[in-house]
Amino acid sequence: MSFKFNKQQLEAIKHKDGPALVLAVPGAGKTTVLIYRTHNLIKKHNINPLKILSITFSKASAKDMKNRFNNTFPNFYNIPVNFSTIHSFSYTILKEYAYRNNLKYSLIENFKHPQHKNKLLRKIYLDINGEYITEEKLETVINTIGYIKNMMFTIDDFLQKYKVDIKNFKKIYTKYENYKYNNFLIDFDDMLTYTLNILNKDKYLLNKYRNKFDYIQVDEGQDTSKIQMEIIKTISQPKNNLFIVADDDQSIYRFRGASPENILNFKEIYPQANIFYMEQNFRSSNNIVNVCNKFIKQNTLRYNKELFTENKNIRPVKIIRSETIIDEYEYLIEMFKKHGDLSNSAILYRNNISSLGLIEYLDRNNIPFYIRDAKISFANHWVVKDILAFLNVAYDNKNIFEFEKIYYKTKGYIYKKHINWAKTLSYNIPIFDRLLQYPDLKKDYKKQIKELKVDFKRLSNLKPYAAISFIEKDLKYEKYLKENSIKFGYTYDSLKIILFNLKLIAKNTGSIKEFLGRLKYLDYITYRSKKEKNGVTLSTIHSAKGLEFKKVYIIDLIEGDFPTFNSIEAFEKGQINLLEEERRLFYVGMTRAKEVLDLITIDYKNESKVKDSRFLIELEDIFKDELYKKSKN
Numbered sequence: 096m097s098f099k100f101n102k103q104q105l106e107a108i109k110h111k112d113g114p115a116l117v118l119a120v121p122g123a124g125k126t127t128v129l130i131y132r133t134h135n136l137i138k139k140h141n142i143n144p145l146k147i148l149s150i151t152f153s154k155a156s157a158k159d160m161k162n163r164f165n166n167t168f169p170n171f172y173n174i175p176v177n178f179s180t181i182h183s184f185s186y187t188i189l190k191e192y193a194y195r196n197n198l199k200y201s202l203i204e205n206f207k208h209p210q211h212k213n214k215l216l217r218k219i220y221l222d223i224n225g226e227y228i229t230e231e232k233l234e235t236v237i238n239t240i241g242y243i244k245n246m247m248f249t250i251d252d253f254l255q256k257y258k259v260d261i262k263n264f265k266k267i268y269t270k271y272e273n274y275k276y277n278n279f280l281i282d283f284d285d286m287l288t289y290t291l292n293i294l295n296k297d298k299y300l301l302n303k304y305r306n307k308f309d310y311i312q313v314d315e316g317q318d319t320s321k322i323q324m325e326i327i328k329t330i331s332q333p334k335n336n337l338f339i340v341a342d343d344d345q346s347i348y349r350f351r352g353a354s355p356e357n358i359l360n361f362k363e364i365y366p367q368a369n370i371f372y373m374e375q376n377f378r379s380s381n382n383i384v385n386v387c388n389k390f391i392k393q394n395t396l397r398y399n400k401e402l403f404t405e406n407k408n409i410r411p412v413k414i415i416r417s418e419t420i421i422d423e424y425e426y427l428i429e430m431f432k433k434h435g436d437l438s439n440s441a442i443l444y445r446n447n448i449s450s451l452g453l454i455e456y457l458d459r460n461n462i463p464f465y466i467r468d469a470k471i472s473f474a475n476h477w478v479v480k481d482i483l484a485f486l487n488v489a490y491d492n493k494n495i496f497e498f499e500k501i502y503y504k505t506k507g508y509i510y511k512k513h514i515n516w517a518k519t520l521s522y523n524i525p526i527f528d529r530l531l532q533y534p535d536l537k538k539d540y541k542k543q544i545k546e547l548k549v550d551f552k553r554l555s556n557l558k559p560y561a562a563i564s565f566i567e568k569d570l571k572y573e574k575y576l577k578e579n580s581i582k583f584g585y586t587y588d589s590l591k592i593i594l595f596n597l598k599l600i601a602k603n604t605g606s607i608k609e610f611l612g613r614l615k616y617l618d619y620i621t622y623r624s625k626k627e628k629n630g631v632t633l634s635t636i637h638s639a640k641g642l643e644f645k646k647v648y649i650i651d652l653i654e655g656d657f658p659t660f661n662s663i664e665a666f667e668k669g670q671i672n673l674l675e676e677e678r679r680l681f682y683v684g685m686t687r688a689k690e691v692l693d694l695i696t697i698d699y700k701n702e703s704k705v706k707d708s709r710f711l712i713e714l715e716d717i718f719k720d721e722l723y724k725k726s727k728n
């Protein structure tokens with residue numbers, strides 16, 4: 096495959112020595128240019144491939160880029176071209192340093208590690224705050240620590256500038272850092288801080304790695320953080336053969352410390368740098384390019400670029416309004432059944448949770464899929480585990496250990512003392528009968544326990560869907576979630592959606608046994624889907640960065656989800672950064688499409704009426720005639 100490159104692309108590909116920045120729009124061929132330039136350096140300038148280091152954003156993109164290189168230049172298949180992430184590159188240096196100094200660091204990012212980062216932070220949080228940390232708060236803690244390290248802040252500098260909504264954050268941060276330091280443990284962020292320190296103090300390693308690479312290339316430069324950029328700059332000196340491709344409009348990791356300022360200040364850092372602008376999009380139809388160009392211009396914190404294409408109009412961008420989520424799935428399934436083309440199609444979403452019900456529906460309709468970032472284990476979610484505990488008690492009314500998980504999440508005021516007491520009685524007696532024997536029980540209390548006994552008996556006779564609804568409403572589990580979600584750091588909505596998806600799955604099963612089997616199976620196919628080559632791609636937009644598909648369907652486009660409530664709230668208080676990041680994310684999603692782009696919204700989520708994403712409303716305003724609107728109802 097060979098292209099007719101445009102002038103800007105050719106200049107960038109031919110660039111050999113000295114610093115250069117390619118600032119470009121989506122689909123302008125940034126990655127393509129990187130691949131061809133690598134080839135050019137090797138073929139035309141006889142550069143040893145081992146002397147070229149290409150840094151990509153993630154492992155997946157390193158792999159994608161290697162594949163793209165191999166497919167474009169099959170004759171180079173055996174040539175060791177080095178595509179690496181900044182983390183794995185840093186880790187090599189760190190390991191070498193450790194070896195030379197007889198040190199042994201242990202990486203705590205693998206879930207199997209006995210002191211896995213999450214586990215450690217959970218414990219530290221509990222020790223300091225005397226309460227368990229929720230998943231959402233844990234994510235905030237991890238992101239904030241990452242942000243501090245990536246932006247090269249000290250904890251005090253950081254706290255002077257920003258507010259964190261975590262009790263005793265400074266103590267947690269300090270304890271975590273000290274613990275790791277004293278025990279030779281490192282996380283991903285430490286890989287970067289340690290590496291930069293090593294390069295600053297170990298002249299041998301500094302010179303070794305400076306000599307090892309003559310040419311350094313960076314893809315997705317807009318998402319490199321301050322510390323990553325420092326490492327890259329340090330290694331590329333004094334030759335400064337540094338070639339970076341970037342698009343500030345696609346910067347979507349600022350919350351984790353990505354800082355496109357590095358890129359935007361490139362000329363100040365390297366006054367001799369060549370800057371190449373590439374504004375022609377080769378990927379998408381004219382319809383899609385027009386929509387995307389006008390959409391991104393609403394952001395203010397950006398380099399003004401003009402996205403254009405010479406590609407033809409193919410099909411207007413569509414806005415699809417579905418009433419319920421099931422209508423949304425059915426629309427997608429209808430498209431796939433009618434048009435096939437699965438491996439050229441992608442369903443993209445803002446939040447991973449959107450994939451749950453989708454997987455159920457695609458599988459039921461025999462539509463193969465590939466999940467790019469299959470992180471969620473649905474069956475392991477604590478709400479799902481609660482529901483399973485309710486069912487287990489219904490089926491085995493002597494199982495006090497399961498009841499112990501939920502007694503305070505249902506009706507009837509049962510306390511720990513009752514449970515402890517019941518545990519002292521024979522395990523052959525049903526739990527509720529044991530509870531009824533508690534000394535001096537009041538009449539009302541007895542009545543409640545008797546009622547619970549009847550309810551659990553009733554539960555054991557219900558079909559899966561009715562059983563979950565019964566737990567939710569009659570056994571008051573919904574009330575429990577509603578009253579406690581905020582305390583645990585969740586929105587009620589985010590928990591209700593788990594129940595909603597669970598019911599969606601339950602609806603299609605006839606017995607509890609079948610339902611439980613189905614949950615396990617869905618986890619299994621989620622995991623297995625990584626190997627699926629011919630399926631439709633399911634991905635968060637974050638993970639779809641850099642990819643392209645003939646057909647893209649972006650789903651669940653509702654206000655509060657996309658853009659998020661947080662970003663809307665901040666915007667209403669006059670802070671535009673978060674909302675602008677949401678817009679960039681939306682833009683990254685739309686610009687993945689070559690020919691077909693459907694933006695899909697729903698009227699009801701979790702059985703409640705929801706509003707369309709403001710981005711859709713805005714698009715409708717800008718493109719009154721150009722968009723194709725379809726309402727299913």
Ligand SMILES: Nc1ncnc2c1ncn2[C@@H]1O[C@H](COP(=O)(O)OP(=O)(O)OP(=O)(O)O)[C@@H](O)[C@H]1O
Nearest residue numbers: 098099100101121122123124125126127377378641
């Ligand atoms: N000169 C060209 N002529 C035709 N097609 C091209 C040309 N340059 C690149 N392309 C094609 O355009 C598409 C986009 O290229 P590429 O993925 O390299 O862009 P990108 O700038 O890295 O995109 P993004 O930043 O949006 O991920 C690819 O399908 C690529 O093969």
